[in-house]
Amino acid sequence: MLRRVTWLFTKLNQVAYGLKFLEAFSTEVLKPAEAGILSRARTPTINFVLGGPGVGKGTQCTRIAETYGFTHLSVGDLLRNEISSTSEYGDMILETITKGKIVSSEVTVNLLKKAIETSEADRFLVDGFPRTEENRVAYEQIIEIEPEFVLFFDCDEEELVKRVLHRNQGRVDDNIDTTMERLKVFEAKTLPVIRYYTEKGKLYKINAIGTEDEIFERLRPIFST
């Protein structure tokens, strides 16, 4: 009888220990990854910059960053860096960009997360993202920082095509066929994201027709407040 009670006691102890281990494992190991908490001491401010291909997002972001003290993160550049690195995703990214399609959210959001985590900056302009509602939802789940505001540079398609074809940076996607596909993707996938932020009252729509200086001037009221 005594041996049975001792055996039972030992087993109960083992179960209790196992449960404790699982609890510790789930809070210390699983939870942060699941909750997507950035491994940074302070939560940075994030703003998104959207607009069709060639509208001038990169051009204006560079100027905003210099003048108003933001760190510019172009998600297109993060993806292009992966192509030229030894990343396992390089080939897939090159193929997707060449076709003018959208890279899977998992890859993009994790690249963005890494870029934010390895920077000490407090204020980011995330350029060219989220490009789809699926991107936006994945961002919310993994990075969890609501953008303070979203800039949308607006311009007609004819002008967009002209700007892309004159960009001259040797990009695989700066040709007429890919640009037409990117315009379709923009209308079908990115405009819903723009509508989402309009409804949330976070969107600033900026007329992107004019000179670079004129457009930059239109931003002053947003950044000078």
Ligand SMILES: Nc1ncnc2c1ncn2[C@@H]1O[C@H](COP(=O)(O)OP(=O)(O)O)[C@@H](O)[C@H]1O
């Ligand atoms: N306001 C503008 N008018 C004419 N061309 C512009 C203007 N702003 C930028 N560009 C040019 O258009 C091309 C695309 O600009 P870029 O900043 O790369 O746009 P995006 O990042 O939105 O694709 C570049 O060659 C750039 O010099």
Ligand SMILES: O=c1ccn([C@@H]2O[C@H](COP(=O)(O)OP(=O)(O)O)[C@@H](O)[C@H]2O)c(=O)[nH]1
């Ligand atoms: O969140 C993103 C950002 C970019 N891209 C891919 O990268 C290309 C180039 O993006 P970038 O923002 O550099 O282009 P831009 O609009 O500035 O011409 C896009 O067409 C997509 O194929 C993507 O898949 N997801």
Ligand SMILES: [Mg+2]
């Ligand atoms: Mg760009």
